[in-house]
Amino acid sequence: DAGVEEKAEAWLKDYNTKLAVRSGIACNLNWNYETNISNANAKKIENNQVEQAEWNRKKAQEAREWLKKKTSKFSEDTLRQFKLITMDASLRDDADVRRMSYLLSQMESIYDKGKVCRPHSEASCLPLEPDLVNLMMTSRDYDELLWAWKSWRDVTGPPIRDLYREFVVFQNKAAKENGFADMGEFWRISNFEDKNLDKIVDGLFDQVKPLYQQLHAYVRRKLINQYGEKYVSPTGPIPAHLLGNMWAQQWDLILDLLQPYPNVPSVDVTSALKKQNYTVQKMFKTAEAFFCSLGMDNMTKEFWEKSMVVKPTDGREVQCHASAEDFHNASDYRIKMCTEIDYDNLYVIHHEMGHVQYYMQYSHQPDIYRNGANAGFHEAVGDTIALSVATPEHLHKLKLLDDIGDDKELREKQDLNFLMKMALQKLAFLPFGLLIDKWRWDVFRGHTNASNYNQKWWDLRLRYQGIAPPVPRSELDFDPGAKFHVPANVPYIRYFVSFLIQFQFQRALCDAAGHTGPIHHCDIYQSTAAGEKLKKMLSLGSSRPWPDAMEVLTGQREIDPSAILEYFKPLQDFLVKENKNEIIGWEENSEDLMAGL
Numbered sequence: 001d002a003g004v005e006e007k008a009e010a011w012l013k014d015y016n017t018k019l020a021v022r023s024g025i026a027c028n029l030n031w032n033y034e035t036n037i038s039n040a041n042a043k044k045i046e047n048n049q050v051e052q053a054e055w056n057r058k059k060a061q062e063a064r065e066w067l068k069k070k071t072s073k074f075s076e077d078t079l080r081q082f083k084l085i086t087m088d089a090s091l092r093d094d095a096d097v098r099r100m101s102y103l104l105s106q107m108e109s110i111y112d113k114g115k116v117c118r119p120h121s122e123a124s125c126l127p128l129e130p131d132l133v134n135l136m137m138t139s140r141d142y143d144e145l146l147w148a149w150k151s152w153r154d155v156t157g158p159p160i161r162d163l164y165r166e167f168v169v170f171q172n173k174a175a176k177e178n179g180f181a182d183m184g185e186f187w188r189i190s191n192f193e194d195k196n197l198d199k200i201v202d203g204l205f206d207q208v209k210p211l212y213q214q215l216h217a218y219v220r221r222k223l224i225n226q227y228g229e230k231y232v233s234p235t236g237p238i239p240a241h242l243l244g245n246m247w248a249q250q251w252d253l254i255l256d257l258l259q260p261y262p263n264v265p266s267v268d269v270t271s272a273l274k275k276q277n278y279t280v281q282k283m284f285k286t287a288e289a290f291f292c293s294l295g296m297d298n299m300t301k302e303f304w305e306k307s308m309v310v311k312p313t314d315g316r317e318v319q320c321h322a323s324a325e326d327f328h329n330a331s332d333y334r335i336k337m338c339t340e341i342d343y344d345n346l347y348v349i350h351h352e353m354g355h356v357q358y359y360m361q362y363s364h365q366p367d368i369y370r371n372g373a374n375a376g377f378h379e380a381v382g383d384t385i386a387l388s389v390a391t392p393e394h395l396h397k398l399k400l401l402d403d404i405g406d407d408k409e410l411r412e413k414q415d416l417n418f419l420m421k422m423a424l425q426k427l428a429f430l431p432f433g434l435l436i437d438k439w440r441w442d443v444f445r446g447h448t449n450a451s452n453y454n455q456k457w458w459d460l461r462l463r464y465q466g467i468a469p470p471v472p473r474s475e476l477d478f479d480p481g482a483k484f485h486v487p488a489n490v491p492y493i494r495y496f497v498s499f500l501i502q503f504q505f506q507r508a509l510c511d512a513a514g515h516t517g518p519i520h521h522c523d524i525y526q527s528t529a530a531g532e533k534l535k536k537m538l539s540l541g542s543s544r545p546w547p548d549a550m551e552v553l554t555g556q557r558e559i560d561p562s563a564i565l566e567y568f569k570p571l572q573d574f575l576v577k578e579n580k581n582e583i584i585g586w587e588e589n590s591e592d593l594m595a596g597l
């Protein structure tokens with residue numbers, strides 16, 4: 001009948017207006033909980049979720065009815081909006097909504113409040129941030145590292161384990177009530193519009209695995225030099241607690257043990273930040289200045305007024321794990337993080353501000369489209385900019401690194417030290433970024449269950465990362481619970497995708513900026529041409545399938561690991577030479593990997 005398209009468009013206009021208001025309400029309630037963890041604030045979220053679930057289900061049903069009409073009359077855009085609205089996995093029964101909400105807030109609260117007390121002195125109980133993070137980064141004492149590693153898992157694992165088991169039941173019930181096979185399938189469809197993402201990521205990892213194994217062999221040798229073969233086997237996996245990070249997800253924080261040329265002056269940025277009396281505010285302003293140099297937006301007045309950028313000292317319990325929030329009103333954007341003055345935090349600030357830049361670029365879109373082209377895109381924005389910031393050239397511009405001089409041999413050595421640092425953050429992360437959701441997808445499928453949560457976790461940690469627990473583990477432990485994204489129920493494959501596509505993005509932006517030469521030396525600072533290209537892609541939000549957005553920025557339509565491999569090519573040659581007498585890889589069949597090393 002005449003006007004069906006107009007009626008559909010009117011329905012969508014009303015839907016998006018209401019969705020923006022509702023998203024803002026939910027974001028405010030989440031913000032209040034994350035910045036003041038209490039049962040009362042959790043209850044407010046729970047009550048809102050009951051009402052929101054009913055509205056989501058009603059709207060998804062109406063969208064399905066619109067799609068049943070003569071869809072030939074509808075524009076591509078109208079069809080896409082209806083399709084996205086039907087991608088909902090809300091629980092039907094209020095009691096289920098309440099129980100699942102309660103389980104999630106309990107798990108988050110255990111993690112966010114987690115503290116580790118030194119034996120016999122309850123006075124000195126250490127939270128994860130900043131205390132345990134700093135200990136894992138700075139201690140070179142095998143047993144002290146082991147104490148922190150095991151204690152954090154004791155504090156978070158067993159208490160979260162049974163909550164998580166029940167939580168998964170509700171997650172799958174929500175997915176199945178809405179026609180999805182399980183929650184893992186729903187995650188792959190809603191975050192990437194591709195339920196076969198699991199096969200795609202396996203193929204991508206296979207392309208970077210040889211380079212990862214070279215890095216692993218090199219690092220293992222360096223750790224043998226530091227701790228001895230008594231603790232680190234030259235043919236086996238690396239003990240999980242020696243890599244400078246609580247989850248061994250990034251290894252750049254022990255660069256001093258690992259860099260190829262330790263005697264070459266490569267001033268460490270953290271001490272430069274401290275020597276120059278950088279404040280948290282100045283770190284944020286430095287990041288903002290980079291985005292503005294590309295022609296991107298300043299942070300808003302409300303951003304500076306309402307963000308939480310330092311851990312409160314008034315006794316409030318907060319979620320320190322960094323996040324960036326969009327209040328869906330085109331002016332209120334906030335970052336929440338417990339900032340410390342060091343290089344890794346400067347990097348995280350760029351990561352979080354990248355989220356805010358995306359929020360601002362797509363704020364004109366209808367609310368249903370205010371998301372990343374896929375979830376990996378959202379994680380890649382800030383990291384891509386940080387690839388320029390991290391270059392010695394840019395750090396020198398910021399006066400955080402001394403001039404790198406003209407001595408050709410010296411430059412070559414400093415270049416390898418720089419590439420090693422980047423590899424220890426980016427390459428080391430890839431298997432970790434892959435395995436968390438491989439574990440969770442199997443949990444949602446029922447292939448992994450409460451009887452083997454930890455066994456399957458350490459199988460994956462051994463198989464993909466070549467990491468093993470330093471002490472025996474059992475099914476009374478729940479080591480996945482020690483990583484924020486599991487108790488917080490935040491999908492993780494987005495970071496694996498991000499760590500590949502950010503190099504694709506950087507290659508395209510460097511080309512737009514007219515950079516010639518190796519892309520690991522590219523700094524797009526002040527290139528408005530690069531900025532224009534990036535903004536053009538970001539402003540799409542999720543209004544187009546992600547291959548279209550990828551094409552707008554890079555000219556390609558798929559995830560292409562050749563960019564990261566090209567970036568690290570000089571290091572790969574170095575590693576192959578360095579490793580000529582090493583066993584590449586690690587024993588897969590260590591009799592019982594749960595037995596610890």
Ligand SMILES: O=C(CCC(O)(O)[C@H](Cc1ccccc1)NC(=O)c1ccccc1)N[C@@H](Cc1c[nH]c2ccccc12)C(=O)O
Nearest residue numbers: 249250321322323324325351352355378379425429490495
């Ligand atoms: O978790 C984060 C950063 C936090 C976040 O910005 O990704 C945050 C996570 C979060 C999601 C939901 C609720 C609370 C926190 N995500 C966002 O703020 C966000 C913003 C817009 C859209 C989607 C998510 N990074 C990951 C992976 C990672 C990124 N860069 C790294 C560098 C080195 C090592 C790890 C990482 C990690 O720490 O394991």
Ligand SMILES: [Zn+2]
Nearest residue numbers: 351355378379
């Ligand atoms: Zn992020």
